[in-house]
Amino acid sequence: MKHAHLIAVCLLAGAPAAAQVCDPSPSEVVPNFEAVKQVFLDGVTRESLGPLLSKMSVSDEMWSGMTTGLANYFPGGFTHCTSVVQRRDDPGLVQEIFSLRTEDEARSLFVYLAGFHMDGEVAVMSLSFQTSVREALEQLR
Incomplete structure (x- = not known):
């Protein structure tokens, strides 16, 4: 699972406005x-x-x-979320890494997101995840 990735090209338009999920x-x-x-x-x-x-x-x-990989490696899911870094580059690229931890805080997953302004909102264009913070940080451009 260490190298599990989902690279998304052209993700989304129209997710509902969301409140802050992770701290800080x-x-x-x-x-x-x-x-x-x-x-x-x-x-x-797949449904969510x-x-x-x-x-x-x-x-x-x-x-x-x-x-399947997430269910096998993180069978209890996640209970803690932390925003690690958000980077913004002109004219509109936004990148963010957040971490998720299991209830016992024994395991972490790091998720990288990248998007840019499209049709009045930031659309997600890339999503990947890994268990290594180093690998997540290497995604930042």
Whole structure:
């Protein structure tokens, strides 16, 4: 699972406005990023994450690998979420890493999101996750 990735090209338009999900809150909350965080906390399923990925093609194999891998490595899901870093570059690229921890805080997952302004909101264009913070930080451009 260390190298499990889901790269999303063309993700989403229209997630509902979301409140802050992780602490501390980034300086500027991105509603579509917050919606992804909530899905990870609630339990990633095709049904829960699928609407956020409606503008991209995700194969059945990719869905199966992602949901099965998360369920096997993190069977109890996640109870803690922390915003690690948010980076903004002109004219509109936004990148963010957040961490998720199990209830016993024995395991962590680091999720990288990238998006840019499209149709009046930041649309998620890339999503990947790994168990290594170093690998997550290497995603930042």
